[in-house]
Amino acid sequence: MSVSLVEVVIFLAAAVIAVPIAQKLRLGSVLGYLLAGMVIGPWGFGLIGQVDEVLHLAEFGVVFLLFIIGLEMQPRRLWALRKVIVGLGGLQVLATGVALSLAAAWIMHLPPAPAAVAGFSLALSSTAFALQMLGERGELTSRHGRSSFAILLFQDLAVIPILALLPLLSIGTTEISLLGGIEKTAKAAAVIAGLVIGGHYVLKPVLRVVAATRMQEIFIAMTLLIVVGTAAVMEAAGISVALGAFVAGVLLADSEYRHELEANVDPFKDLLLGLFFIAVGMSINLGLFASHPGYLIALTLGLVAVKGAILAVLARRQGLSWAASRNLAAYLGQGGEFAFVILSTAVAGGLFVQPEADVLVATVTLSMVLTPFAVQGVAWFNARRAPADQTPDYETPAESEHPVIIAGFGRVGGIIARMLRAKRIGFVALEANPAQVDFVRRFGAKVYYGDASRVDMLRAARAEEARVLVLAIADVEVSLRTVHMVQTHFPHLTIVARARDRQHAYRLMDLGVTVFQRDTFLSSIALAGDTMRALGMRREEVERAQKTFKAHDEARLAEHYEVANDEDRLAKRVREAAVELEELFERDELAAEPDESGGR
Structure with a gap:
């Protein structure tokens, strides 16, 4: 794809103007991107005309999104969701696909095969839209958020057999047989199996070698290579590239590099997802809408109503409350991006003529536009219906079980981690030295590779959900840089710091850190x-001396802070403190003598 510098400027300007306006109007960023695409697209001002090429590139936003979701979905958590994925997701695709197939045959007068393709393509929801909005509203870990993810994951899996079966339904095809469809499905399964096996035995050792270079740009390049390389393999095999990225993420979910990978991918994901939504807005055929507005609105409302009703009923059968079921229906009631792929393939195979496909594509895109309004409407309705004292229908996410982040996992961080683990207090430990990460993991410690002084690294470690940051970094400058970054971006975190020495303690106090311990202070006492x-x-006598010395030194530390930058005055204060300490010890000894001699 060739994109000129002017077109890049247009994309950026459209996003910068439209999204803040949409956010200000409480419409969400997704609708802002869609409106920006409609304005600059071929049916708006015509500033950009390469809709298909832009959409193909922007689909990498969905790929990066699924990779990050995979990183957060450890295999054990994925296994725990198996019943929801297969049960709820499978029932949703089957029930919605059949209902919409019958509706397509009746309303659009389609023969059985095209009607089935239309119905099952419309049964798929938009992974990008749903997950982006759930994330923006902080509902990914709610009951309806987790159920939404399970359904979307099954839908991504369902794309493989749907695309594999399309040639069997194509008009005038004599070379394709049932055996060919089975062969294609088996090929897809073999590719995924190869990805799982290869990823397990190859990815982690390679990441270990790359991390050992201590070059951030090379690790970023490796991260992009994993995501884009996986997508290329899946595309060559005719499989959903987003599904491949998800599998790659799951394989690395238990890796010590998980948070570093997420921090590296996140900026690309956000930019490309925005481009994806703009491209969807550009693809809306406003000419078709102008010529048949009532017909398209009726189809869109019918699609959202049928999908929403089925989703709500299935969610209730799964045990969700009515409020959570309505939320689920609102988030997944739209058509999805995979409908574009399935319908274009069906047109190429002769199942559809282009005008019929255009109507369905316009219906899908309009349903996406409608989704933010549906979500807001349902939220308003639920708020009106719910009692004032009713708590939200949330589950505790795995990451919120880690209220502590330990920055630095050397001798200090390791001891802190052992005590927290013994008290069953959850934590996420970050260490910037890959050799140290590899070493401590061999002894069963769960620590992740990453530089805690990077804001994107702490975001990946869910710093916004944590309560305490334990600053156990040995390097003084990195320690102070981390304090400044945390105070800027995560001011709610309580910082409990390690000070290498007295001067480090003074510099921490300069930044407002009041809870710290000097490295060798207590052990020396x-x-x-x-x-x-x-x-x-x-x-x-020994315990009394230790207690007296500790109290005196801590008091003098605070007092000497006032003259820490004046060496002469500080030296004078230190000499005075030494004399004062000797006098304290003498007074303690005199006071203790009557007790020790048996007097009193």
Whole structure:
């Protein structure tokens, strides 16, 4: 695809203008992108004409989105959702596909084969639209959010057999047999199996080698190679590239590089998803809408109503509340991007004439435009219906079970992690040294490769959902840089810091960090006590000396902070503190003498 610099400027300007306006009107970013596409597309001002080419490139936004979803879906969690994926997802595709096939045969007067293709293509919802809106509204981890994801995943799986069976239904095809369709499906299964096996034994070792270079740009290149390379293999095999990216993400979900991969992919995902929504808006045939507005509106409302009703009933059978069922119906009531692929393939095979496909494509795109309004309407309705004291229908997400983020997993971070684990307090540990990550993982510690001083890294670790950041980074400058970044982007986090020495402690105090411990302070006090006991001093006397020294030093630390940048004044204060400490010890000894001699 050849895109001029002027066209790039048009895309960026359209997004920058339309999305903030849509957000201001509380319509959501998705509708803003759609409207921007309609304005600059061939049916608007005609500023961009290469709709198909732009849409093909922008589909990588969906690919990156599914890769990130896969990274967050560890195999054990995916296995836990198997009944929802197969049960709810399978029933939705079957029931909706049959109902819409009958409707297409009746309303559009289509023969059985084209009607079936139309019905099952319209039964698929938009992964990009639904997941983007669920994420924006913070509902990905709600009951209806998880059920939506399960249905969308099954729909992505269903695309494979639908595309494989299309040649069997094509008009005038004599070379394709049932055996050929089975062969194509088997080929798809073999490719996915090869991806799973190869990914398990190849990806992690290769990532370990790349991470060892300590070059961020090379790791980013490797991340893109995984996603784009997987997509290329899947496309060559005739399989959904988004599904392939999801499988690659799942394979790496338990990897120590999971958060680093997500942080690297996220900016590309957001940009390309925006481009995808703009391209969908550009593809809306406003000329067809102008010539048959009532017909298209009726088809769109009928599609959303049929899908929504079936989704709501199935969700209730699955145990969701009525409020969650209505939310599910609103998010998944639209047609999906895979309908474009299926319908274009059907046109090429002679199942449809182009005008019929145009009507269905226009119906799908209009249903996407309608979705943000449907979601807002259902949310308003649920709020009116729900009692004031009713809590939202949410489940606890896995990531919110980790209220602590440990930045740095060396000798300090490791001990903290062991104590938290023993108390069953969840945490996410990040370490920027790949050799250290590899070493501690061999001993069963769950730590992820990543630089905690990067804002995108902490976002990938769900810092917005955590409560405490344990700053156990050994490098003083990186430690201070991390504090500044956390205070800027995640001010709600309580920072509990490691200070390498007294000067590091002063610099942490400069940034407003008040909860910290110096590396060797407590261990040195403990060793001093061991030394005193080895000299024959009684336990009570040693403990009193340790307590006095600790309180005195901590008080002087705060006092000396005022002159930390003046070396002469600081040296004078330190000498005075040493004399003061000796006097304290003498007073303690005198006060303790009557008790120790048996007087009083």
